[in-house]
Amino acid sequence: MNEVIKTPGKHVEYETTAKSIIFGDDDLSVNLKNRERDEKVLIDVCADSEGNLTMGTAAGLKYVAQVEIPARQYDEEEQENPAYDPEAEEGMGTAQQTIIVRTPVPFDIDNCTIYLWGMEE
Numbered sequence: 001m002n003e004v005i006k007t008p009g010k011h012v013e014y015e016t017t018a019k020s021i022i023f024g025d026d027d028l029s030v031n032l033k034n035r036e037r038d039e040k041v042l043i044d045v046c047a048d049s050e051g052n053l054t055m056g057t058a059a060g061l062k063y064v065a066q067v068e069i070p071a072r073q074y075d076e077e078e079q080e081n082p083a084y085d086p087e088a089e090e091g092m093g094t095a096q097q098t099i100i101v102r103t104p105v106p107f108d109i110d111n112c113t114i115y116l117w118g119m120e121e
């Protein structure tokens with residue numbers, strides 16, 4: 001996972017697995033693989049006045065971290081179209097002889113980025 005320090009100070013401790021990030025002493029765990037989408041996903045992590053971690057932002061919460069999951073990537077392969085009908089081309093049909101099949105590239109937590117804000121002691 002890439003790390004970017006946004007402000008100086010003490011930063012929340014975290015560790016990663018192949019698919020998750022765990023903040024603090026198992027205070028908050030997020031399965032990043034399950035949150036991967038076709039567009040970039042941002043996850044905000046904040047702390048309340050007592051230092052408890054939560055996902056999302058709200059009044060009274062202080063930013064601790066933000067995790068960026070990049071948009072899902074795909075491998076594309078051209079294959080024969082099983083619905084292809086050569087006679088359809090002569091008439092009114094628009095069937096194509098080949099189609100593009102998209103296969104998701106396996107999730108890799110090393111492509112994610114965490115942005116860290118300094119916490120007050």
